[in-house]
Amino acid sequence: AQTVTQSQPEMSVQEAETVTLSCTYDTSESDYYLFWYKQPPSRQMILVIRQEAYKQQNATENRFSVNFQKAAKSFSLKISDSQLGDAAMYFCAYRSAWVQGGSEKLVFGKGTKLTVNP
Amino acid sequence: DAGVIQSPRHEVTEMGQEVTLRCKPISGHDYLFWYRQTMMRGLELLIYFNNNVPIDDSGMPEDRFSAKMPNASFSTLKIQPSEPRDSAVYFCASSPWKGAGYTFGSGTRLTVV
Numbered sequence: 071a072q073t074v075t076q077s078q079p080e081m082s083v084q085e086a087e088t089v090t091l092s093c094t095y096d097t098s099e100s101d102y103y104l105f106w107y108k109q110p111p112s113r114q115m116i117l118v119i120r121q122e123a124y125k126q127q128n129a130t131e132n133r134f135s136v137n138f139q140k141a142a143k144s145f146s147l148k149i150s151d152s153q154l155g156d157a158a159m160y161f162c163a164y165r166s167a168w169v170q171g172g173s174e175k176l177v178f179g180k181g182t183k184l185t186v187n188p
Numbered sequence: 189d190a191g192v193i194q195s196p197r198h199e200v201t202e203m204g205q206e207v208t209l210r211c212k213p214i215s216g217h218d219y220l221f222w223y224r225q226t227m228m229r230g231l232e233l234l235i236y237f238n239n240n241v242p243i244d245d246s247g248m249p250e251d252r253f254s255a256k257m258p259n260a261s262f263s264t265l266k267i268q269p270s271e272p273r274d275s276a277v278y279f280c281a282s283s284p285w286k287g288a289g290y291t292f293g294s295g296t297r298l299t300v301v
Contacts, residue, residue, distance in 0.1 A: 174283070178230060
């Protein structure tokens with residue numbers, strides 16, 4: 071079974087600075103998808119960024135980018151020019167891409183609480 | 189697109205009562221998921237459907253929990269009888285195809301007293 075580990079329960083960053091959230095995962099599959107979700111105090115789960123494992127190029131979405139290291143099974147999220155609205159819980163998640171089998175479920179890490187200081 | 193719609197947003201009920209949570213997925217999404225979120229256990233998959241058919245219900249805690257998807261636009265999660273340990277936020281999410289990210293509803297916060 072796949073597992074996702076977020077080793078930083080809490081992180082803080084100054085407004086306008088850059089912060090990196092760590093995520094590692096364990097899988098025997100070669101093809102899969104990785105995601106970062108944001109959960110602000112409103113509790114809404116918001117998709118931040120998605121990475122396909124067969125793509126070597128790191129995904130980017132505006133101020134959000136990832137560092138995907140497939141061999142190391144590492145998938146970190148970098149937030150540039152941090153804003154107060156970035157304060158939230160951030161969850162890393164894994165989803166199998168196995169066509170004939172594999173579960174469709176997203177496997178989530180425990181989350182990292184990000185605080186943005188003005 | 190109104191997104192995934194869940195109701196109610198909050199539910200407070202007494203132990204032993206039946207609770208029904210409702211979800212309307214995004215039109216055209218083939219997959220529907222029910223997750224539970226607690227501080228202790230994080231986000232746990234309860235059950236998911238593909239084209240209205242339950243595929244994996246291994247996360248359903250026990251027989252007190254049941255889920256249905258009578259059509260492509262509606263699903264329910266029922267707890268009968270409810271217990272205090274069922275208190276959690278319950279999320280419904282839908283997804284258009286394998287590998288796509290989920291779109292989550294705003295969740296139902298259930299409190300069983």
